[in-house]
Amino acid sequence: MDRILIAKKQSRFHDFKKKINRSKFLIFMGLPAVIFYFIFCYIPMYGVLMAFTHYYPKRGILGSLTTSFVGFNNFKTIFNDPYFWQVLGNTVFIGLGKIIISFVASLLIALLLNEIRMRVFKKSVQIIVTFPHFLSWVVVAGFVNLFFVTDGAINSIVVFFGGQPIDFLRNGPFFITLLFGSDIWKEAGWGSIIYLATMAGISPELYEAADIDGATRLQKIWHITLPAIKPTAILLLILSVGGILSAGFDQIFNLYNPLVYSVSDILDTYIYRSQFNDNVNAGITTAIGLFKSVVSFILVLTVDRIAKLSGERGII
């Protein structure tokens, strides 16, 4: 009996060794990735421990943990600061708004492009609308500043029609509109590609059948095109929900100014400014960052679970 057991164990170990041996090449291929992610993503993760200390740069993280551990006090300070809740509100508002607005805009553009028949026109419009995606926000912010400054192009139109120049860049509600608007200008074209490709993959027989049934264009869109892109849309939505709390640091960082901090500060810009300009202790700013990561993670898990429950394929 024992001999059979030993033989089984040996053979399992032998199989295991064979398995590793067979994967040797692939393991070597994957090793750089392991090292890379470990160094640049996982090692910094231990930095979240700073959130539980009053951080002394000279003592390092371990030193601060042992000598100035504060537990959850940093979180208490944050949650007691009314400005934090304002920033959080801004982040959710801007993040959610961007997801919805860019979704609608991309979808609209895709729908419009889908209906065009002239190949040359379609192609050139695609090239044009997808180009801004490849600009950095530095450049786009330069354009926005150029157009919307009080003596700029847009205000010259306003003045021409007899109005007072509007201060777009420094006036809260207008600034938010600019945020959404410039986001559409830059990204909507690129976002429409996926939808467009999906639409192009729809079998033409469906449309012909609808023609026979006498459907109008709108009906065709509603009943054929939209359902076909639903899985893709849901997938993209799930992917972007995790990023709500990020809400576009690059864009806001390049566009904002002190007069609109109160409405356009998002978590990332708040952390950046607190850390680098206002000299807030690193423990506190890391705590905000930790809060952000944890909440994003929970959000993604939740949305993914909801999607799975309603029958779509999730990503986790």
Place this chain on the structure above:
Amino acid sequence: MKRSRFELPYLPLRPSRKSANHRFGRLDVVLFIVLLIYGILIIFPFYNAFLISISPEHVYNETPLLLWPKELTFASYSSVFANKNLWSGFRITMILLTVGTIYQMFFTIITGYALSRSKWFGKNFLMNMILVTMFFGGGLIPYYYLITNLNLHDKIWVMIIPGAIDTFNMLLMRNYFQSLPKELEESARIDGANDIQIFVKVYLPLALPMIATVGLFFAVGNWNSWYNAMLFVKTPSLWPLQFVLRNLIITGASNIEGTITSPDTYSQGLVMASIFFTIVPMMCFYPFLQRFFVKGIVVGAIKG
């Protein structure tokens, strides 16, 4: 007989309707106009910015909404071309583009390939490892600390090394490799090829379209990078182009070292000229490269 895989259909258009009862209706005209307007809205800022960069200040002050050139001046551009920071930025970005892109492509492609193969020891571990990093990060200060400990401060490598693998591009490669039929691998093994030969001789050539796409994504990313430079690079001669541009825009190009301020130059003109300095290369290449980007996204995301 190997079917060539280089010609994937470009954004497959719906085959032209054979139905004769399709007329070019009113709706089509509306669609055309709407898209035309949208297209113009996109182009117009570039056009306007260009006009401003070649116009003198009083023209801009009178009509900020320039529609056609009224008076020409090259003062803005000559000032920009005399700005040595922009040129050194250009040089640095070129280095990032070449060295950085190749470096990034190498690691991303092999990781993507490895993850596309089924069932090897450690595959799930690596996949999960990467997945977690997509949602959870350490924050800026630990990252800063890491860079300090790696002694990367103020060196050009700080803009290259931390970018070795981009998760999104890696997933694109992985999906592409997965979409290639398994029979290729099996038939190659039967022919006696080992792992390396399968990768290099079979899969790599087939993946060239996607590799081109991913390479272009990295190239654009490198062209636009400025954040790492802002945090970690203090020597002006190591600043990349976009970072120099950002400094110019923030300070209105008034008192940057290297800018000769004369009465002929004004901040908007200088800023616009600098912007064009940085985007013109991209504008030239983009129309030709656009299909690679589109192809890549389509194949990668839809089949993924």
Place this chain on the structure above:
Amino acid sequence: MKKNHFLTLLSLVTLVIPLFLSSCDPSDKRDEYDGDKLIVSLRNLYFDSYSGGDNYTDFIEDKFKLKLNLSNYSWADWTTQVNGAINGNNVEDVFHFNLDSYNFASTYEYWAQGEVIKALPSDLSNWPNIVSLLENTSNIDALKIDGKLYGIPIAKNIDRPETTFAPFTYVYRRDWAKNLNVYQEGDVYTWQQFNALLHALNLHFKNDASSAAIGDVEWGFPSITNFYKDSPHCFTKDDEGKVISNFHSSKYIEGLNKAKEFVGNQHYYQNQYSSKDGEMNKRYAAQKLGVLYENLSYSNYNKLRTDYIRNYPNVDVDEATAILKVKGPDGKFALEGAENWFSMTFFDADISDLKQAKVLDLINWLLGEEGTQFAMYGIEGYDYDLINDEPVLKDKDEYKTKMNGAKYLRYMATLGYDTLHYDPLVNIDSLNLLNNWTDEMSNALEANELRIFEEESQIRWLSSPLKNQHSGRMLSNANAYVTQYAFNSLTSIDAYVAKLNIDPWESVLNEINGALK
């Protein structure tokens, strides 16, 4: 995700953390030598476009047996770069930072107690020049924590310690004033005359939208409030000595309304508040402004004049950059009070005593007679000759093209105002005009014709939790609301006050008043 894979991952991460943590402790900065020279890294804002390697730094390196690694900050990112370096424990051995006066106490204290910066030795007798510099530094005692000084305040005008005010004032186009018949003798204008001047300039620019009567340097808007307010920052004291908010005070609001009036009259350039750094200055230099409010330090004032000479040689530069003296509604001049130092040079806490001593040696020498002469004139026999015991440059134009590194190194301790009269490259005309102005204002102060407004030092240097946490933001928000009100984004004083009250003024003031009792 399979459960066991997740566990493997978790265990990997948790296992390695202690390993890495223990290896990541900040190391003591051991002294390193290049040959027999001690390596020192210095970073200063004013090392702009200078990074050593000239004859002069070579001389210094040889003399003091130091190897200097020099780098500079950029104006735009100074705060970011310093804070980032401190938190990442990557500061240079000697670095330079401006502690904003409203956040000064907390930052300085925070750094001192966080062991970021090294205290100066208690016994400074080895460095007599530094001692005399510190003795003449205003409010030096406020800079001491537990009796120790944690940095060297960089001196401004220690040669004229009676100058307790900052040179933030107006330049104007005297020639235009004369042409418009509103010129007043001696450039002294009463409030009515000042208003008349602006009015005349405004009419003159009626058809030119890009010009305006007056412009303020970006950080100084609205300068008009100087004639009304009691304090340049957040806090002031009321008649009973209680600390109140400057921005809520009736005096400030009166000034604010005046600023709004000026904006409404289009005296101010309409894009005043959206202009970038240095833009107003440029506009004045491009003849687009009649009056400019600016920090008239020697370098700024000289640059204005040099720009005019270069760009408009037909204009009389004295007439174009005359310093304007305005008496407010109360009949007095108004100037912001200032310390006679600006920003500080700090030492990293980790450097050895030896290294600090050597740097102090260097600074001491640079402040002394021999060092100053070296920094200003260069090398004897090569750049200058001693004629009748006075140094005379051999070839001024050639010397101008060189970068004298010693001069830049001297900026670690002083901004050079004290040696302006001694500097061979100084523009005597600009310097004399500024000195004349300073003298006039000092006389006015003695004759009680000058009102200096400043935040009391006991408030400014109070460090308390709520004040540290909030006052920085309160100040920048308040400035934003002021601008919005002046430019009609906020249409009533009530709206302005309502916006101000979003920030916790009351609790911060209560805390301050409690602490000052």
